[in-house]
Amino acid sequence: MINPHPGLPELQYVKPASLVEASKFLAEHENTAKPFSGGTDSFVRLRDGVLKLDYLVDVKGLDGTNELSFDPQKGLTIGAAVTMNRVAAHPDVIKHYPNLAEAATSVASYQLRNRATIIGNICNASPAGDTIGTCMVMDGVLRVHGLDGIYSVPLNAFFLAPGRTVLKPGDVVVSITLPVPQEGFIGTYKKLGRNMIGDLSIVGVTVMGYPCNESPSGYRFRIALASVAPVPFEALKAEAALAEKNITEDLIAEAAKVAMESVTPIDDVRGSARYRKFMVRNLTREALTEVWKKLNK
Amino acid sequence: MSLKRITLTVNDLVETVDVPQNMTLLQMIREKLSLTGTKNGCSAGECGACTVLMNGEPVNSCMVLAAECDGVKVVTIEGLAKTGTLSELQKAIISSGGVQCGFCTPGMLISATALLKRNPGPSDTEIREAIVGNLCRCTGYVRIVDAIRQAAK
Numbered sequence: 001m002i003n004p005h006p007g008l009p010e011l012q013y014v015k016p017a018s019l020v021e022a023s024k025f026l027a028e029h030e031n032t033a034k035p036f037s038g039g040t041d042s043f044v045r046l047r048d049g050v051l052k053l054d055y056l057v058d059v060k061g062l063d064g065t066n067e068l069s070f071d072p073q074k075g076l077t078i079g080a081a082v083t084m085n086r087v088a089a090h091p092d093v094i095k096h097y098p099n100l101a102e103a104a105t106s107v108a109s110y111q112l113r114n115r116a117t118i119i120g121n122i123c124n125a126s127p128a129g130d131t132i133g134t135c136m137v138m139d140g141v142l143r144v145h146g147l148d149g150i151y152s153v154p155l156n157a158f159f160l161a162p163g164r165t166v167l168k169p170g171d172v173v174v175s176i177t178l179p180v181p182q183e184g185f186i187g188t189y190k191k192l193g194r195n196m197i198g199d200l201s202i203v204g205v206t207v208m209g210y211p212c213n214e215s216p217s218g219y220r221f222r223i224a225l226a227s228v229a230p231v232p233f234e235a236l237k238a239e240a241a242l243a244e245k246n247i248t249e250d251l252i253a254e255a256a257k258v259a260m261e262s263v264t265p266i267d268d269v270r271g272s273a274r275y276r277k278f279m280v281r282n283l284t285r286e287a288l289t290e291v292w293k294k295l296n297k
Numbered sequence: 298m299s300l301k302r303i304t305l306t307v308n309d310l311v312e313t314v315d316v317p318q319n320m321t322l323l324q325m326i327r328e329k330l331s332l333t334g335t336k337n338g339c340s341a342g343e344c345g346a347c348t349v350l351m352n353g354e355p356v357n358s359c360m361v362l363a364a365e366c367d368g369v370k371v372v373t374i375e376g377l378a379k380t381g382t383l384s385e386l387q388k389a390i391i392s393s394g395g396v397q398c399g400f401c402t403p404g405m406l407i408s409a410t411a412l413l414k415r416n417p418g419p420s421d422t423e424i425r426e427a428i429v430g431n432l433c434r435c436t437g438y439v440r441i442v443d444a445i446r447q448a449a450k
Contacts, residue, residue: 007319007320007324013301013318013365038360039361043321047340056362060365085354108342109429109430109431110355110426111348111354111355112342114351114354115342
């Protein structure tokens with residue numbers, strides 16, 4: 001008989017005392033240990049047997065993982081153990097990065113967001129990660145502790161394939177820093193899910209726009225797309241189309257079409273590839289129009 | 298597999314428990330402490346039947362390792378009426394008929410308790426958002442939302 005409520009498979013819970021210890025342990029157990037913070041992705045995959053591990057390495061409490069702070073020069077730093085609810089409720093996030101609060105609260109449910117983290121969302125490297133697009137268009141940079149110490153990786157160069165990143169054995173992501181946003185920016189995240197709770201996005205569209213003197217259109221837009229390619233990515237061609245000419249309804253529609261042409265979705269249980277393509281176009285147009293209108297208020 | 302000894306506070310009582318390292322907080326609450334008010338629904342963090350307060354915030358206890366809980370404060374449904382007197386919310390869910398099969402009720406009440414603590418006067422939208430992670434297959438939610446609104450007054 002199939003057990004409808006499988007518990008977690010046998011594993012050891014490891015709580016390292018320092019980042020050095022964590023990196024050493026993870027490197028020594030390359031294929032059998034994984035760092036975790038909230039566990040909201042790992043536990044489900046462990047239960048389903050998709051992920052097989054002997055050790056879960058708890059990174060909560062390690063140096064820098066609890067940091068959530070805003071610096072007017074450096075920007076916002078979010079530690080690996082900082083939950084999505086903590087991010088969404090932080091006054092500096094609400095004031096300076098409201099689009100991040102919006103993306104974070106689109107994830108699952110309130111009680112799940114008390115465990116889920118932004119860094120976990122990123123490291124899980126799912127093409128559907130809801131907070132990744134916002135961190136990407138805001139030029140997030142990850143701070144990683146590895147066997148040779150601390151190093152930085154821009155989020156734009158982090159993802160390789162579904163579930164795969166540039167992280168090496170022993171690497172622990174400590175935090176992400178989002179630089180101070182451009183003056184007068186507006187951002188939004190449009191998520192298409194099958195329902196309001198728990199479900200992954202069928203399509204996720206992140207758009208950010210801001211006035212920019214160097215751009216012929218006078219504005220610069222950034223667009224990131226989720227669930228429509230092996231990794232979350234920025235629609236660079238669509239962004240370029242919006243920089244060249246004066247922004248009009250037609251140009252926005254054209255850019256949304258370019259975004260649609262840049263995706264390579266698959267058919268899956270949540271939606272067909274064809275449906276996803278059309279929804280990329282529609283949601284990109286909707287998000288761009290919304291941002292554009294707010295920029296011109 | 299070796300056991301891990303943890304000491305935590307559950308419903309204001311200090312408990313020291315030896316837990317297998319793969320045991321979830323939910324399993325520990327039900328199987329080690331015999332507090333069976335907290336329910337196991339989906340084991341995947343979606344249904345919310347296992348919701349408890351951990352250091353004052355609602356979490357899905359199926360998505361927390363017991364081994365992580367050394368030093369934490371947990372409140373389960375049994376902790377809402379410790380003295381035998383029901384909380385305003387519990388009274389409201391009875392009087393408004395917000396209980397049918399009752400399986401979702403413990404988790405629902407924990408989520409609602411946390412909502413009213415952080416937002417004593419929630420709008421209907423805020424109430425519905427707060428219980429997005431608590432699935433009820435009987436009531437259609439209307440009377441549950443009524444109860445929370447009533448308790449907020």
